[in-house]
Amino acid sequence: MKEDLVLPFYVKTSIIIIGLFVFVTTLYLTQSIIVPIIYSTIIAIVLSPMVSFFTKRKINEVLAISITLIIGIAITLFIISFLSIQIMQFTDSFPKLVEKFNQFADSVELWASGRFNVSKLKIHSMVLKKRSEFINNGGALIGQTILSTGSKLVVALLIPVYVFMILLYQKHLIKFIHKLFNRKEYGEVDAVLSSTKLIIQGYLDGLFLEAVIMAFLNSITLLIIGIDYAILLGVLGAIVNVVPYVGGLISILFPVLIAIISDTPSDAIWIFVFYSIIQFFDVHYIVPKVVASKVKINALVSIIVVLAGGALWGLPGMFLSIPLTAIVKVIFDHVEPVKPWGFLLGVPPTGTPLVVPVRERQSKSIFSLIKQKLKLQ
Numbered sequence: 001m002k003e004d005l006v007l008p009f010y011v012k013t014s015i016i017i018i019g020l021f022v023f024v025t026t027l028y029l030t031q032s033i034i035v036p037i038i039y040s041t042i043i044a045i046v047l048s049p050m051v052s053f054f055t056k057r058k059i060n061e062v063l064a065i066s067i068t069l070i071i072g073i074a075i076t077l078f079i080i081s082f083l084s085i086q087i088m089q090f091t092d093s094f095p096k097l098v099e100k101f102n103q104f105a106d107s108v109e110l111w112a113s114g115r116f117n118v119s120k121l122k123i124h125s126m127v128l129k130k131r132s133e134f135i136n137n138g139g140a141l142i143g144q145t146i147l148s149t150g151s152k153l154v155v156a157l158l159i160p161v162y163v164f165m166i167l168l169y170q171k172h173l174i175k176f177i178h179k180l181f182n183r184k185e186y187g188e189v190d191a192v193l194s195s196t197k198l199i200i201q202g203y204l205d206g207l208f209l210e211a212v213i214m215a216f217l218n219s220i221t222l223l224i225i226g227i228d229y230a231i232l233l234g235v236l237g238a239i240v241n242v243v244p245y246v247g248g249l250i251s252i253l254f255p256v257l258i259a260i261i262s263d264t265p266s267d268a269i270w271i272f273v274f275y276s277i278i279q280f281f282d283v284h285y286i287v288p289k290v291v292a293s294k295v296k297i298n299a300l301v302s303i304i305v306v307l308a309g310g311a312l313w314g315l316p317g318m319f320l321s322i323p324l325t326a327i328v329k330v331i332f333d334h335v336e337p338v339k340p341w342g343f344l345l346g347v348p349p350t351g352t353p354l355v356v357p358v359r360e361r362q363s364k365s366i367f368s369l370i371k372q373k374l375k376l377q
Contacts, residue, residue, distance in 0.1 A: 040163045213286060
């Protein structure tokens with residue numbers, strides 16, 4: 001009987017590194033296919049309770065899925081139309097905003113020439129050069145934007161089809177996953193699937209609630225300060241804030257820039273102060289209680305996976321990074337060989353020190369030895 005082949009450590013490490021490289025490269029090259037499918041799967045998981053609600057009332061499954069999709073699309077179109085109306089109001093006054101921006105740029109040029117002892121003509125020529133480069137590259141940029149927008153519209157039309165098919169064949173897909181494992185492992189598989197479903201639903205519900213709260217707080221703050229386009233900036237800031245860690249900084253930038261351009265720098269300071277308070281409330285209360293409690297991923301891993309997701313898939317990758325990492329953690333927690341990695345991804349248990357007990361055991365053993373020696377003497 002032949003002995004099992006035992007590979008050296010460096011061979012195993014090399015195989016793992018090559019496998020990870022091939023896996024990540026495949027994800028990057030096939031992102032136009034994989035990302036819509038992931039989004040569709042997440043949307044299907046979120047909508048599945050509504051489908052179950054209709055089917056329990058003896059509505060045909062296809063009709064129940066169709067009604068659910070129509071409701072979801074109607075809500076999405078309502079949000080898009082609301083934002084479009086606000087954006088149209090913004091574009092109507094865009095020429096005035098551009099004029100104010102040019103005035104602001106002139107004042108910045110004057111300040112920079114006096115501050116850094118550089119002639120205003122030289123600074124102005126540099127600014128004009130950058131403007132001309134931007135205008136020359138604008139045509140190509142607009143063309144690329146139109147092409148990318150067209151491809152995104154095609155994907156947006158495909159996502160409802162994907163969602164419909166996933167909801168229609170969800171039982172078939174679950175049976176397929178069961179067939180990949182032994183019958184004894186069906187309990188673990190069902191636990192992983194149910195945990196994944198709860199995590200995604202809870203995480204997205206939390207994000208939606210966070211976005212609503214942040215949109216309300218941002219809009220009320222801007223209305224009180226008296227900033228133009230307060231509702232648009234508040235809602236856009238809440239949407240951008242959904243992106244972990246990075247979105248909060250970007251959401252402050254837009255209203256501050258509008259306030260500076262509108263010749264109200266004092267308002268910009270007030271916006272920065274109040275937005276900082278709102279962000280503090282969001283980071284220390286809303287996110288831990290409403291969002292992060294659903295995924296149970298520690299902050300260090302969250303930052304790393306958000307940056308990695310952004311490098312891999314851009315903005316969609318940043319959004320998907322945390323729920324996908326939470327799903328990976330659930331799988332790791334149910335597979336014995338990779339349970340330590342699941343522990344690494346998770347939140348450290350509170351009130352359970354990792355180093356102190358070892359010292360306590362050492363100190364106790366030393367004290368016990370001293371007591372034994374004293375008794376012998």
